[in-house]
Amino acid sequence: MSGSALLAKFIMQYLPSCSCGNEEDIGVTKESLPTKENDSTRRAVSINEFFTMSEMQYMGRWADEVRVIFDGTLPPSMHGKSMLENGVPIALVNPAAPDPKYVIIHEIMHHHMDNLGCPSLLVSVVEEPPESSWLRAVSFKVFTNGILVQLWELIQHSRFNVMCGPESARDRQYIRYMEQGKLHSYGLEKTGNTQARNLDIAVHLAVIWMEGSDDVKQRVIDFILRTYKDGSDILRLGESIVCCIQPEDVDFFCMDKNEARRVFSDMVKEMEKILRIIDTKMHVYVGDIAVMFSSQPLDVNMLNQAGNV
Ligand SMILES: [Zn+2]
Numbered sequence: 001m002s003g004s005a006l007l008a009k010f011i012m013q014y015l016p017s018c019s020c021g022n023e024e025d026i027g028v029t030k031e032s033l034p035t036k037e038n039d040s041t042r043r044a045v046s047i048n049e050f051f052t053m054s055e056m057q058y059m060g061r062w063a064d065e066v067r068v069i070f071d072g073t074l075p076p077s078m079h080g081k082s083m084l085e086n087g088v089p090i091a092l093v094n095p096a097a098p099d100p101k102y103v104i105i106h107e108i109m110h111h112h113m114d115n116l117g118c119p120s121l122l123v124s125v126v127e128e129p130p131e132s133s134w135l136r137a138v139s140f141k142v143f144t145n146g147i148l149v150q151l152w153e154l155i156q157h158s159r160f161n162v163m164c165g166p167e168s169a170r171d172r173q174y175i176r177y178m179e180q181g182k183l184h185s186y187g188l189e190k191t192g193n194t195q196a197r198n199l200d201i202a203v204h205l206a207v208i209w210m211e212g213s214d215d216v217k218q219r220v221i222d223f224i225l226r227t228y229k230d231g232s233d234i235l236r237l238g239e240s241i242v243c244c245i246q247p248e249d250v251d252f253f254c255m256d257k258n259e260a261r262r263v264f265s266d267m268v269k270e271m272e273k274i275l276r277i278i279d280t281k282m283h284v285y286v287g288d289i290a291v292m293f294s295s296q297p298l299d300v301n302m303l304n305q306a307g308n309v
Contacts, residue, residue: 129281
């Protein structure tokens, strides 16, 4: 890693929300989603319709507390979203999602992880990216709201996917992209910078690699090799992103906060590894997870003196 500029620090910010499935437009935010209860595109459904009594017992308090809302305004590729409304945990479900039961349990897992203290991602550029960095060509907001959010989601999912089984949702999403002849962009494609564009596509590969079936994963690999002239570089980058993530079959429902903290700490380290391999030509500093729980703001000077940054 060359250069002395500091790319990023992670600190805890309690901003519970998840956008599961990719967002078609980077502009879709929690704030842009409908909130009116009487909106005809929104319909509250009972969780009993989807789960057996023993499944609901397993979910504990969430079975009683989560409000499940089918929301017809979610973009086609966003299967669901977890959010809080006036303190009430909401699982928004796209009525067109292929497997609503999967989406509901997925959103409940996000709520539960948030409750255990899962850090939200906060990444900042502390110094200007150097001339040699592709990040110069990219709006930092687009970079963080697009691929970084997606990667952090992927890391979170790697801790509960074994239980939820995401294949049906991801497969349909990627089959649709291939039918359209194009993977949607996380916003880096239009920069015209090849490295940024390759990263955009490599993140897709990581997503389908980790959350799709073997069959569709292979079809996406063939699609990338066929569509992009530097397809094999993209495959290598996608593979190295996947190698940074170590899925773990953990049972968050039976986990205390200390054990959860160990899991979250491992997840943050994986994000750090990914930030190092995407070749921004900048140093990456990831704050200790303990810092995340401090009410004191991080001191940038302290970060610069931290040595191994
Ligand atoms: Zn998710």
